[in-house]
Amino acid sequence: MEHTKRYQLPEEEIPRQWYNIQAEMPNKPMPLLNPATREPMRPEDLYPVFAEELCRQELNQTDAWIDIPEEVREKYKFYRSTPLVRAYGLEKALGTPAHIYFKNESVSPMGSHKLNSAIPQAYYCKQEGVENVTTETGAGQWGASLAYAASMFGLNAAVYQVKISYEQKPYRKSIMQVFGAQVTPSPSMSTRAGKDIITRDPNHQGSLGTAISEAIELAQTTPHCKYTLGSVLSHVTLHQTVIGLEAEKQMAMAGEYPDIVIACFGGGSNFGGLAFPFMRHNFTGERNTRFIAAEPDSCPKLTRGVFRYDFGDETGYTPLLPMFTLGHNFKPANIHAGGLRYHGAGVIVSQLIKDGYMEGMDIPQLESFEAGTLFARTEGIIPAPESCHAIAATIREAKKCIETGEEKVILFNLSGHGLIDMASYDKFIAGDLQNYTLTDEAIRKNLES
Amino acid sequence: MEHTKRYQLPEEEIPRQWYNIQAEMPNKPMPLLNPATREPMRPEDLYPVFAEELCRQELNQTDAWIDIPEEVREKYKFYRSTPLVRAYGLEKALGTPAHIYFKNESVSPMGSHKLNSAIPQAYYCKQEGVENVTTETGAGQWGASLAYAASMFGLNAAVYQVKISYEQKPYRKSIMQVFGAQVTPSPSMSTRAGKDIITRDPNHQGSLGTAISEAIELAQTTPHCKYTLGSVLSHVTLHQTVIGLEAEKQMAMAGEYPDIVIACFGGGSNFGGLAFPFMRHNFTGERNTRFIAAEPDSCPKLTRGVFRYDFGDETGYTPLLPMFTLGHNFKPANIHAGGLRYHGAGVIVSQLIKDGYMEGMDIPQLESFEAGTLFARTEGIIPAPESCHAIAATIREAKKCIETGEEKVILFNLSGHGLIDMASYDKFIAGDLQNYTLTDEAIRKNLES
Numbered sequence: 001m002e003h004t005k006r007y008q009l010p011e012e013e014i015p016r017q018w019y020n021i022q023a024e025m026p027n028k029p030m031p032l033l034n035p036a037t038r039e040p041m042r043p044e045d046l047y048p049v050f051a052e053e054l055c056r057q058e059l060n061q062t063d064a065w066i067d068i069p070e071e072v073r074e075k076y077k078f079y080r081s082t083p084l085v086r087a088y089g090l091e092k093a094l095g096t097p098a099h100i101y102f103k104n105e106s107v108s109p110m111g112s113h114k115l116n117s118a119i120p121q122a123y124y125c126k127q128e129g130v131e132n133v134t135t136e137t138g139a140g141q142w143g144a145s146l147a148y149a150a151s152m153f154g155l156n157a158a159v160y161q162v163k164i165s166y167e168q169k170p171y172r173k174s175i176m177q178v179f180g181a182q183v184t185p186s187p188s189m190s191t192r193a194g195k196d197i198i199t200r201d202p203n204h205q206g207s208l209g210t211a212i213s214e215a216i217e218l219a220q221t222t223p224h225c226k227y228t229l230g231s232v233l234s235h236v237t238l239h240q241t242v243i244g245l246e247a248e249k250q251m252a253m254a255g256e257y258p259d260i261v262i263a264c265f266g267g268g269s270n271f272g273g274l275a276f277p278f279m280r281h282n283f284t285g286e287r288n289t290r291f292i293a294a295e296p297d298s299c300p301k302l303t304r305g306v307f308r309y310d311f312g313d314e315t316g317y318t319p320l321l322p323m324f325t326l327g328h329n330f331k332p333a334n335i336h337a338g339g340l341r342y343h344g345a346g347v348i349v350s351q352l353i354k355d356g357y358m359e360g361m362d363i364p365q366l367e368s369f370e371a372g373t374l375f376a377r378t379e380g381i382i383p384a385p386e387s388c389h390a391i392a393a394t395i396r397e398a399k400k401c402i403e404t405g406e407e408k409v410i411l412f413n414l415s416g417h418g419l420i421d422m423a424s425y426d427k428f429i430a431g432d433l434q435n436y437t438l439t440d441e442a443i444r445k446n447l448e449s
Numbered sequence: 450m451e452h453t454k455r456y457q458l459p460e461e462e463i464p465r466q467w468y469n470i471q472a473e474m475p476n477k478p479m480p481l482l483n484p485a486t487r488e489p490m491r492p493e494d495l496y497p498v499f500a501e502e503l504c505r506q507e508l509n510q511t512d513a514w515i516d517i518p519e520e521v522r523e524k525y526k527f528y529r530s531t532p533l534v535r536a537y538g539l540e541k542a543l544g545t546p547a548h549i550y551f552k553n554e555s556v557s558p559m560g561s562h563k564l565n566s567a568i569p570q571a572y573y574c575k576q577e578g579v580e581n582v583t584t585e586t587g588a589g590q591w592g593a594s595l596a597y598a599a600s601m602f603g604l605n606a607a608v609y610q611v612k613i614s615y616e617q618k619p620y621r622k623s624i625m626q627v628f629g630a631q632v633t634p635s636p637s638m639s640t641r642a643g644k645d646i647i648t649r650d651p652n653h654q655g656s657l658g659t660a661i662s663e664a665i666e667l668a669q670t671t672p673h674c675k676y677t678l679g680s681v682l683s684h685v686t687l688h689q690t691v692i693g694l695e696a697e698k699q700m701a702m703a704g705e706y707p708d709i710v711i712a713c714f715g716g717g718s719n720f721g722g723l724a725f726p727f728m729r730h731n732f733t734g735e736r737n738t739r740f741i742a743a744e745p746d747s748c749p750k751l752t753r754g755v756f757r758y759d760f761g762d763e764t765g766y767t768p769l770l771p772m773f774t775l776g777h778n779f780k781p782a783n784i785h786a787g788g789l790r791y792h793g794a795g796v797i798v799s800q801l802i803k804d805g806y807m808e809g810m811d812i813p814q815l816e817s818f819e820a821g822t823l824f825a826r827t828e829g830i831i832p833a834p835e836s837c838h839a840i841a842a843t844i845r846e847a848k849k850c851i852e853t854g855e856e857k858v859i860l861f862n863l864s865g866h867g868l869i870d871m872a873s874y875d876k877f878i879a880g881d882l883q884n885y886t887l888t889d890e891a892i893r894k895n896l897e898s
Contacts, residue, residue, distance in 0.1 A: 008460075171872070177875075178825050178874050377629065380559075381558045422627075429623075
């Protein structure tokens with residue numbers, strides 16, 4: 001009997017540089033625009049909102065490799081490298097000839113990949129004399145990670161958590177509080193943006209779009225304060241490339257190279273983090289890997305959204321971003337994968353979709369939890385509801401291999417564990433969850449509104 | 450600035466044998482007695498309850514090293530070796546010259562050390578043709594681990610969870626259910642033992658003692674069914690010695706040897722698992738390490754209990770065990786460290802206390818959560834309420850080093866993380882927790898009852 005096998009890198013193999021895909025993309029992303037002037041944004045235009053180094057990283061289209069500060073790398077060592085695992089248990093349960101691997105980012109002390117960017121974001125803020133940071137969070141994986149990183153670097157953190165997730169997953173709020181963060185459900189009455197949203201819709205359950213608006217506003221009205229973001233932006237995905245850079249070395253240890261790379265998709269950071277280091281070999285023609293972004297079918301911006309300039313938040317505080325979007329005021333259904341309830345895709349990923357380097361795949365909620373439960377019982381890790389989407393996509397592809405007999409190598413990202421999401425599994429087991437597949441009509445109406 | 454440092458063993462260094470301290474103790478534990486005949490129990494007397502190999506391990510006083518089956522070792526590789534960490538962050542926050550290390554058992558997919566014994570127990574049951582397993586659990590760390598291991602080996606699992614923990618920590622029940630286990634709060638009406646307890650005390654909140662009675666009864670009245678236990682018994686501690694055997698090698702990697710070894714104490718399995726591989730060097734006189742078992746001051750059997758023959762469960766289904774005990778019908782206060790709410794200590798540890806090889810230390814509930822919160826903020830891992838007791842004891846010893854200036858090397862076991870225990874942290878942060886220090890009168894009265 002074959003056993004689940006883990007590949008672990010020695011500490012000295014933890015990456016020393018992040019991979020900046022913008023420098024090597026055949027077509028660069030279109031510029032971010034100032035909504036008032038329609039002029040392209042320069043790094044210095046973003047300085048009022050983000051740490052300056054992060055602004056430079058955001059718009060850097062020339063340097064393919066960016067050094068990881070030694071202090072950040074030391075903090076990475078708290079939990080990195082993370083294991084690459086051959087999922088023999090899952091393969092056997094499916095009866096597939098495919099070779100299934102997963103990169104296990106759930107071993108981070110906050111339970112997800114989000115720390116990979118929270119640490120450098122807090123680090124650069126600290127370096128630049130910032131004292132307070134704000135952010136948004138959905139399910140709370142990002143908020144918990146930012147609270148942790150802020151605590152490590154002696155910063156105060158204020159987090160706006162999407163209201164529906166704040167209520168669905170109360171333990172994540174508690175985790176943030178243990179690390180000393182302030183947590184407010186969004187939309188709230190604590191900002192003008194929040195008040196306006198509540199005035200328009202008193203029962204608004206919140207979305208990443210509403211929480212971003214509130215967090216940006218708080219940052220701009222608080223001294224020595226910067227805003228931080230957990231996904232969507234290019235510098236966040238840059239930091240996440242530690243995932244794929246490690247995975248590439250670990251796949252080599254296993255003597256394989258992926259035919260298909262899969263990750264769940266909210267704003268794109270865990271997807272890009274795993275995929276981009278592999279995708280660069282597609283740019284050169286050296287490889288021909290398929291890249292699949294698994295999104296909820298209730299929030300299908302990659303497959304059914306439109307590509308256009310749109311805001312990153314509900315209120316319109318952000319620059320205009322060239323993105324696949326369902327419209328910045330899209331209100332996603334109350335699915336339990338809170339981290340995937342976002343209306344748009346990051347600018348890099350949006351360009352890559354246009355250019356055919358990757359594809360989206362839509363997963364209904366029930367299929368995601370079925371996949372997650374099978375994974376738990378075969379591989380012993382309860383996945384986050386977000387990660388369940390990647391597992392469901394993996395299972396679809398592995399089942400195709402049963403038909404074709406192909407021994408495809410599939411690599412997916414286990415972006416986080418679901419130990420804080422057990423109330424969602426409870427509902428699934430009790431039969432109290434449902435699908436929220438969107439109609440074409442609903443999508444069209446929202447885009448036109 | 451010094452950074453937290455992790456020492457990780459390569460896969461081939463995962464132990465191939467467990468250490469059986471019974472073979473090398475200067476004074477062997479006294480025998481288990483049949484309560485009816487007062488005759489010493491032989492392995493075959495225990496066969497109706499436990500897998501036969503576990504019964505032989507339980508009473509083996511001759512073989513110091515017992516082979517880990519290859520199948521078990523393969524499952525250990527899912528998460529082992531676990532990291533040994535130098536806690537520079539905690540040292541700095543305390544301002545202590547002590548060197549603090551912790552063994553991080555929280556990285557197991559179920560979040561605690563309990564899998565180390567759940568896997569072999571399920572394995573031996575499977576090997577011997579058992580189809581169903583029962584067990585008790587307090588906070589749920591053991592129950593979750595047994596549910597996981599049973600699922601891995603294709604066994605059905607039924608878990609009695611202490612009622613107060615079932616209500617305090619609902620997510621652990623959900624975890625067990627994801628792995629297909631049946632979970633019942635104890636005391637319940639599903640067994641004669643449970644009915645009797647509820648009849649005597651309709652508001653009984655449950656204890657490990659009540660849950661053990663129910664689980665044993667269910668095993669004995671169900672075909673092809675064995676009972677399994679998560680602590681107290683000698684074979685459980687035997688399996689847990691993988692912790693200390695790894696830690697010994699990792700301390701050598703760090704170039705140090707502990708002056709003090711600390712673990713929290715419920716029945717003794719995580720304590721013995723870490724301590725015994727080090728303690729053997731005290732038996733030979735080669736080392737003179739101090740061993741501290743940190744117990745809640747609301748359940749102080751090590752420091753304030755009596756040594757006598759007592760039952761391991763509330764109803765009296767177990768053999769009579771020579772143990773430090775508060776009386777088998779002791780009802781512990783509703784502290785949040787559910788895994789430490791047990792009236793007695795295992796027979797090996799009880800003998801070692803008598804012989805002066807180790808000591809108990811009593812920790813009030815509030816001190817434990819203060820310690821856990823400081824640890825979270827300095828080392829980035831939220832500890833289980835049980836593990837908080839070990840951290841509190843470590844902090845006490847590290848503070849003594851500030852006074853004396855000694856650079857003592859302290860090693861403690863981080864037996865589990867607290868991500869499923871956030872409701873307890875919520876209450877602590879809100880000021881809603883209290884101490885339950887026992888009076889001498891209360892202890893005396895219970896022992897006489």
